[in-house]
Amino acid sequence: MLNNQTLEKLISMKLSAMGKEYRRQLESPDTVALRFEERLGMLVDAEWTSRNNSRLTKLLRLANLRIQGACLEDLDYDPRRKLDRAYVARLADCSWINEHRNLIITGLTGTGKTYLACAFGNSACRRGLKTKYYRVNRLLTDLAIGRGDGSYNRMMRELKKTDLLILDDWGMAILDPVSGRDLLEVVEDRFGYRSTVISGQLPVREWHGLFEDSTIADAVLDRLVHNSYRFELSGPSKRNPNEP
Structure with a gap:
């Protein structure tokens, strides 16, 4: 009777994982030989793991990463891609996000830019950081x-609070003054407080030409480029099945 009351109290306190572990211990004769501290530790670990997993699932759902399964551990380090393993390892702990720095990923189509961006997004979620993925054109359409x-x-408040904002397919279209100002508002709100990943085909030296208004271009690039880490990917397209 006392055991049932304990289970009911755990569930009523929303400690369901702890309750499941407690029930498992009651049904397992092997746990009888364990000390109280060991059994308590197992109960706490079960609840802690469950809550962490639930939080990660929620963060990944809200991030809406284009490649859900992308992770840094599965990156392809084919020498043709010019992806520096040591450089990735240096950034893998996401300390650059806590420092509010940016990440720029450029390269030809099919070289794995989106995968790399989503892998860093996955890593951020695993560290409890609020992340959001957008294709640039979709973001600007939503803002309009x-x-x-x-x-x-x-929307602007949500973007400002997001720890890591991933802007993919950068440079796919010329930005008129209205779109440029919207993008500037996003970048300005986050500058010095949050981090942004930019992924696109155009090299950074050509970004200024993406803006019809050169003044807006100067302001946006000043806030994105100068405090950023960079990857410049190369090699054959990974989408081409005929490539080795």
Whole structure:
């Protein structure tokens, strides 16, 4: 009777994982020989692991990464890609995010830019950091719609609070002054407080030409480029099945 009451109390306190572990211990004769401290530790570990897993699942869902299974441990270090293993290892702990620095990934199509960006996003989520993935054109479209339906300010607040913002397919279209200003607002709100990953085909030296308004271009690039780490990927397209 006492055991059942304990289980009910654990569940009512929303300690369901601890309750499951407690029930398992009651049903397992092997745990009888364990000391109280050991059994208590197993209960706490079960709850801690469950909550961490739930938090990670939620962070990954909200991040909406384009490649859900991307992770740094599975990167392809083919020498043709010019992906420096030591450089990846240096950034793998995500300390650059805590330092509010940016990451720029450039290279030809199919060289793994999106995978690398999503792998760093996955790593950030595993460290409890709020992450969000956007294709640049989709972000600008959502902001334009938000200006019309009244959700613009809410979106901007959410973007400002996101620890790591991933902007993929950078440079796919020329930015008119309105789009440029929207992008500047996003970058300005995050500058010095949050980190951004930029992934695109164009090399950084050509970014200025993406903006119709050169003043906006100067402001955006000043906030993105100068405090960034960079990867410049190369090699054959990984999407081509005929490539070795």
